[in-house]
Amino acid sequence: MSADLQALIEAAQRQFSEAVTPAALEDAKAVYLGKSGQITTLMKGLAQLSVEEKKAQGAAINQAKQAIERALQARRQELADMELERQLQAERLDVTLPGRRRQSGGLHPVTRTMERIEQIFGSMGFDVADGPEIESDWHSFTSLNNPPNHPARSMQDTFYVDLKDEDGIHYNLRPHTSPMQVRYAHQHVKKYRHLLERGDVLPDIRIIAPGRTYRVDSDATHSPMFHQCEGLWLGENVSFKDLKYVFTHFCKAFFEREDLQLRFRPSFFPFTEPSAEIDIQFASGPLAGRWLEVAGSGQVHPNVVRNMGLDPQHTIGFAFGMGPDRLTMLRYGVNDLRLFFDGDVRFLSQFA
Incomplete structure (x- = not known):
């Protein structure tokens, strides 16, 4: 080269x-x-x-x-x-730096309340009933002594879906968990039909029915979607005295306080007769001296007992309905229901 x-x-x-x-x-x-x-x-x-x-x-x-x-x-x-x-x-990683910890989650405060309710009533022998959130008109209203055009429907028959029952009536998002009581009673009667045929007494129906419900209502203490827990005790000799004992025990156990009083105030519900609102009052604390409404209750109406497939001449009992969301507000001192559903982790992490 x-x-x-x-x-x-x-x-x-x-x-x-x-x-x-x-x-x-x-x-x-x-x-x-x-x-x-x-x-x-x-x-x-x-x-x-x-x-x-x-x-x-x-x-x-x-x-x-x-x-x-x-x-x-x-x-x-x-x-x-x-x-x-x-x-x-x-892009080098400094492996000598401390790692980033993954934050652990926690139960929503309303979920904590629901579990607490189930635990307390479970200790008193109540089963937990479950059912669909999309219900027929008959289960939501008619079976509960709330026929079409009844004025008590005005604030409840609000959300309907494009699905019709055999009578051509649209299904609805349940406004309360009462349909679960009717469904459970039908299953109970079917399960013990052999006892009815022999003329024997059926075992008592003792359940709570917690779940989501829907109504057009939205403010600091109401939400279009909210939670409800209803209770039912049916038997041969179940009275208002049993209702008072059961609910008083529940309130004291739930709030972990003995210094509260209950008041049963006469009211009206189409599915119970007589009916009463249940108020509680604390003897101390920021809410001391105020009567606070926490539930509705009453003796199950004979028409409702009959629609459950039972004989109101031999079956009697009580029902109640309460809002776990409101109980959560009272237990944790929250003054606006909407905070529970805004999804703000800063607020929810306080309960984790």
């Missing part, structure tokens, strides 16, 4: 090593290997040589070209390695 070609290779290697970016390297490549580059010019000059000179000079030029291409490829790899190292340094 001639001294001129060796000098050309060294010049190319030097210029490649001085290129600090891929773009600069490609510019340097064009000087030697481009369409107008020095190697390309030398290759074109071979046409003027004899056959023997062309063969010898062509081989030497080809060796110089290969040497320049190797130097180019080596520098490309160096620049790629340098870029990778830069990225690794920029």
Whole structure:
């Protein structure tokens, strides 16, 4: 290889090593290997040589070209390695830093209340009934002594879906969990039908029915979707005295206080007769001296007992309905129901 070609290779290697970016390297490549580059010019000059000179000079030029291409490829790899190292340094993790702890979740305060209610009533022998949230008109209203056009429906028959029952009436989002009482009673009668056929007494029905319910209502103490828990105890000799004992025991256990009083205030509900609102009063604390409504109750109406498939002449009992959301507000001192459903983790984490 001639001294001129060796000098050309060294010049190319030097210029490649001085290129600090891929773009600069490609510019340097064009000087030697481009369409107008020095190697390309030398290759074109071979046409003027004899056959023997062309063969010898062509081989030497080809060796110089290969040497320049190797130097180019080596520098490309160096620049790629340098870029990778830069990225690794920029994205490097400091393993000596403390790790980021994943915060543990917790139960929603209303869920805590629902579980607490189930636990307390479970200790008194009450089963938990469950049922669909999309209900028929008959289960939601008619079976509960609340026929069509009854004024008591005005604030309840509010959310309907595009699904009809056998009478052509649209199904609705249940406004209360009372339909679960009727459904449970039907299952109970079916289960013990052999006792009825023999004229024997059926075991008592003693259940609570917690779940989500829906009505058009929204303010600081009401929500279109809310929770309700109803209770039912039916038997041969179940009286208002049993209702008072059961609910008093529940309230004292739920609030973990003995210094509260209960008041049964006469009221009206189509599915009970007589009916009463249940108020509580604390002897101490920020709510001391105020009567607070927490539930509605009453003796189950004979028509409702009959719609359950039972004989109201031999079956009597009580029912009650309360709002776990309101109980949660009272227990934790929250004054706006909407805070429970805003999804603000800062608020909810207080109960975790």
